[in-house]
Amino acid sequence: KAFALGAMDDDGAQQGQVQVLENTYIMKPQEHEKFRANEVIKAVKALLDERLKGKKYDSNESAQLSKELCTEIKEKVKEIGAPRHKLVVQVTIGEVQGQGVRIASRCLWDVETDNHASAYYTNPHLYCVAMVFACYYE
Secondary structure, eight states: OEEEEEEOOOOSSSEEEEEEOOOOOOSSOOOOGGGOOOHHHHHHHHHHHHHHTTOOOOOHHHHHHHHHHHHHHHHHHHHHHOOTTTEEEEEEEOSSOOOOOOOOOOOOOTTTEEEEEEEEEEOOOEEEEEEEEEEOOO
C-alpha cells in the first residue's frame, strides 16, 4: 500500500489522506488459501439439511428462500476461508412431482486456481441444488 498525503481537489482545498493500492503481483494462491471444495460441500449440505428439513414447496416463498440460502452459503464459505476468491453462489429450488432434473453450467477459468462445489437436498415436497463457484482474484 502507498499513501499520498495532502491531496488537493479542483478548488485547491486539501482533502486529507488518500489511499492508493499497489499491485501485489500474487498470481496464484498459496496452498492454505486454495478453495477447499470438500469442506464447502460438507458445510453446504449441513446448511441445506438444517434450513430445508420438513419444508414444503411454496412458489411464493422460493425466491426469497433461495436468496437467503445464497447469502448464508456465501458467509459460510467465507468462514471456511478462500481469500482473494470471487464467490458466486447459485441456488435452485423446485417442486418434486416425479420429474427428473439436470442442472449444468459451463465456466472458462484457470483449473489450477479456480474451483467449484455443489450440494443438493431433497425431500418428498421439494428439491434444492446449491452451486458455489470460486474464481481466484489476482
